Amino acid sequence: MSVESKQLVPGLAGIPAAESSVSYIDGQAGILEYRGIRIEVLAEHSNFEETAWLLMYGKLPTSKELSDFRQRLRRSRELPKGMIDILRAMPKNGHPMDALQAGVAALGMFEPRFEFGDEKGFEHAWIRLLAATPCIVAAFDRLRAGKEPLAPDPELDTAANFLWQLTGKKPDDSATHVLDCALVLHADHEMNASTFAARVVFGTEADPYTSCSAGVGALTGPLHGGANERVLESLESIGSLADVDAWAAARFAEGGKIMGFGHRVYKVKDPRSHALQKLGAKMFAKLGNTPIYDVALRLEKIVTERLGGKGIYPNVDFFSGILYQKLEIAKDQFTPVFAIARTAGWLAHLHEQMQDNKLYRPGQIYTGGHELPYTPIEKRG
Numbered sequence: 001m002s003v004e005s006k007q008l009v010p011g012l013a014g015i016p017a018a019e020s021s022v023s024y025i026d027g028q029a030g031i032l033e034y035r036g037i038r039i040e041v042l043a044e045h046s047n048f049e050e051t052a053w054l055l056m057y058g059k060l061p062t063s064k065e066l067s068d069f070r071q072r073l074r075r076s077r078e079l080p081k082g083m084i085d086i087l088r089a090m091p092k093n094g095h096p097m098d099a100l101q102a103g104v105a106a107l108g109m110f111e112p113r114f115e116f117g118d119e120k121g122f123e124h125a126w127i128r129l130l131a132a133t134p135c136i137v138a139a140f141d142r143l144r145a146g147k148e149p150l151a152p153d154p155e156l157d158t159a160a161n162f163l164w165q166l167t168g169k170k171p172d173d174s175a176t177h178v179l180d181c182a183l184v185l186h187a188d189h190e191m192n193a194s195t196f197a198a199r200v201v202f203g204t205e206a207d208p209y210t211s212c213s214a215g216v217g218a219l220t221g222p223l224h225g226g227a228n229e230r231v232l233e234s235l236e237s238i239g240s241l242a243d244v245d246a247w248a249a250a251r252f253a254e255g256g257k258i259m260g261f262g263h264r265v266y267k268v269k270d271p272r273s274h275a276l277q278k279l280g281a282k283m284f285a286k287l288g289n290t291p292i293y294d295v296a297l298r299l300e301k302i303v304t305e306r307l308g309g310k311g312i313y314p315n316v317d318f319f320s321g322i323l324y325q326k327l328e329i330a331k332d333q334f335t336p337v338f339a340i341a342r343t344a345g346w347l348a349h350l351h352e353q354m355q356d357n358k359l360y361r362p363g364q365i366y367t368g369g370h371e372l373p374y375t376p377i378e379k380r381g
């Protein structure tokens with residue numbers, strides 16, 4: 001069925017683009033569920049690998065299913081030498097999200113050709129992308145620092161192995177737990193911009209690697225996943241607790257947006273932001289407080305007093321960077337960490353879409369002219 005509409009909805013705000021059972025948001029109540037389970041419950045009881053399975057299959061795995069899945073992930077991490085050569089050839093000062101977008105697309109070139117609709121082929125790509133994406137992020141980070149990429153450790157789960165391949169240090173349980181929970185909290189978010197981008201590309205029957213690469217591209221921008229890096233830049237530029245009020249006043253005066261606040265769907269504080277704060281509180285109690293967290297809390301108070309009436313509260317990107325900084329992850333790697341998690345969501349959406357795919361091809365409201373003359377170049381003003 002095709003619907004002719006002459007009413008433009010900027011940014012397609014609130015327009016359904018698919019029927020989906022992957023995740024659910026109540027933006028007024030501040031609720032996010034994956035396959036019907038609240039994210040707070042998953043953050044407390046589950047882990048990223050189990051959550052990725054849940055998102056894909058719509059149910060929690062049995063212990064055999066989970067252990068088989070984990071084994072397959074561990075066997076699918078190694079990057080081919082050609083991938084390392086591609087990452088090595090990239091400019092060292094380039095942004096890691098650009099390296100990741102190109103890297104994810106390139107990974108598909110080393111894999112069997114994907115036939116749209118082939119369940120086995122999709123499952124292969126799902127495992128490969130979940131397993132290899134963190135390795136691409138870690139490998140580029142080391143190569144740009146003049147170090148060689150490290151081999152994955154089959155004893156470690158996704159979060160711990162990523163920290164190992166990134167830093168060269170075996171992470172302790174509490175660091176692994178913080179990252180693992182953050183990955184759970186970022187794993188899906190219904191029809192967000194990057195999921196929509198991945199769905200649009202997959203809708204042309206492109207392969208899952210190309211489609212996830214499109215997702216990475218959309219996640220890069222500061223209005224979406226790129227905000228987490230910008231938040232920390234803002235907090236660092238504020239400097240100390242004593243400077244927060246003046247910084248915020250100047251920002252309000254110039255009418256600019258404050259990164260890490262506001263959301264298209266949530267009109268209350270993002271539930272992921274609450275959960276990340278809870279996680280941070282435990283981490284700071286163990287590893288020591290960080291002054292930038294106090295700056296963030298003060299900024300939250302000022303911004304929500306001023307803009308809360310417009311439904312502007314902290315979103316997922318407001319606190320995540322503070323946690324990642326404590327894990328010694330570089331600022332420009334915050335959005336790639338987001339992408340590692342969201343790969344699980346993108347792929348669950350693509351798999352759902354593959355069952356009944358329809359090419360995305362919206363309409364437009366044309367505002368140009370008609371039947372205009374062609375003026376020869378010598379007669380143009």
Ligand code: ACO
Pocket residue numbers: 011222223224225227256257258259260261262263264265307310312315316317
């Ligand atoms: N700071 C100050 N004002 C804001 C902010 C903000 N962070 N966000 C929205 N507003 C204001 C706008 O200026 C606008 O005001 P006006 O009506 O007086 O002109 C009003 O709120 C609506 O803003 P829009 O940008 O039109 O609303 P939209 O639904 O498109 O915004 C968005 C969602 C893009 C996330 C926005 O809140 C924003 O730019 N936030 C900052 C960037 C950010 O943190 N992005 C991460 C989002 S979470 C994620 O994608 C993972």
